[in-house]
Amino acid sequence: VERCVVTLAGERGLLLVGEPGTAKSMLSELLSAAVCGTSGLVVQGTAGTTEDQLKYGWNYALLLAQGPSRQALVPSPVLTAMTRGAVARVEEVTRCLPEVQDALVSLLSERRIAVPELAGTEDSLAHAAPGFSLIATANLRDKGVSEMSAALKRRFNFETVGPITDLDAETALVRSQARASVERAGAPFRVDDAVLEALITAFRDLREGRSAEGWEVERPSTVMSTAEAVSVAGALGLAAAYFPGDRDVLGLLPGHLLGVVRKDDPADAARLRGYWDGPVRRRAEQGSATWRTLWDLRTVLED
Numbered sequence: 001v002e003r004c005v006v007t008l009a010g011e012r013g014l015l016l017v018g019e020p021g022t023a024k025s026m027l028s029e030l031l032s033a034a035v036c037g038t039s040g041l042v043v044q045g046t047a048g049t050t051e052d053q054l055k056y057g058w059n060y061a062l063l064l065a066q067g068p069s070r071q072a073l074v075p076s077p078v079l080t081a082m083t084r085g086a087v088a089r090v091e092e093v094t095r096c097l098p099e100v101q102d103a104l105v106s107l108l109s110e111r112r113i114a115v116p117e118l119a120g121t122e123d124s125l126a127h128a129a130p131g132f133s134l135i136a137t138a139n140l141r142d143k144g145v146s147e148m149s150a151a152l153k154r155r156f157n158f159e160t161v162g163p164i165t166d167l168d169a170e171t172a173l174v175r176s177q178a179r180a181s182v183e184r185a186g187a188p189f190r191v192d193d194a195v196l197e198a199l200i201t202a203f204r205d206l207r208e209g210r211s212a213e214g215w216e217v218e219r220p221s222t223v224m225s226t227a228e229a230v231s232v233a234g235a236l237g238l239a240a241a242y243f244p245g246d247r248d249v250l251g252l253l254p255g256h257l258l259g260v261v262r263k264d265d266p267a268d269a270a271r272l273r274g275y276w277d278g279p280v281r282r283r284a285e286q287g288s289a290t291w292r293t294l295w296d297l298r299t300v301l302e303d
């Protein structure tokens, strides 16, 4: 975070890269809100993002009525950030087409946007006010529509955002976020710590390809992100709140894990069964009641 702040204090852009669901967008929002009071000057990069969305567009009614003028110009969030000296955000920059990404090169190196339509007026060049900077995010998994050019890479400082390394920290985060989301729905959070611990342990084992005990685990192709763990824990919390009955939410865990794992490759379901036949069974044999229950639910994973 300190390196990010230092980057933003200088003239280079900040690029947060990492696996999906590692809170890159969240960090970019928090940094820009902390630095300039708003995280709202944002462009979402997609295959359909155009250069206008990074620079400026026109209010065509005014343009036709009055010709090109400062009033008819519709600034992009990036241009607004430049004129205010604020932080602009570009989400998923690698999903934008290369020619669109290239608009950022001149914007970051010259720190100004030319408006040729207004040539001859004082509005023909928009200069960046002091304080202007840019935070972009990019997802390593979804390399996106296009790779970034070397020229653009050079204008950014890269920071890699990794998954949370500590089990307790990840469990605490998932618990607090899932609790908050269930409480926002006006329901009490009734998921035991043992269930949460099994959930996070399974996510971490499958993410790392190795269990906490050091047993080999075949990794599924899907990313087992903390963000997904938060959403599964939230779903278990809502199930416990709305369908209390005499059922234990632990029984819902294998189905949810299967839903997370089986997204890209049908073979991932078999990998999850492999995880059950390995670490889950061994933990059950070692006498853990939670893992024993999970082992008994293996049939849920069969097609």
Ligand SMILES: Nc1ncnc2c1ncn2[C@@H]1O[C@H](COP(=O)(O)OP(=O)(O)OP(=O)(O)O)[C@@H](O)[C@H]1O
Binding pocket: 018, 019, 020, 021, 022, 023, 024, 025, 026, 027, 137, 138, 139, 164, 173, 177, 226, 227, 230
């Ligand atoms: N280290 C972390 N600190 C706080 N929240 C985290 C952390 N890692 C993951 N999360 C969870 O991930 C959610 C935010 O995910 P976010 O959308 O910011 O990720 P992302 O890295 O931008 O993902 P994507 O690449 O898919 O855009 C948070 O709301 C939180 O639940």
Ligand SMILES: [Mg+2]
Binding pocket: 024, 025, 026, 091, 137
């Ligand atoms: Mg994101």
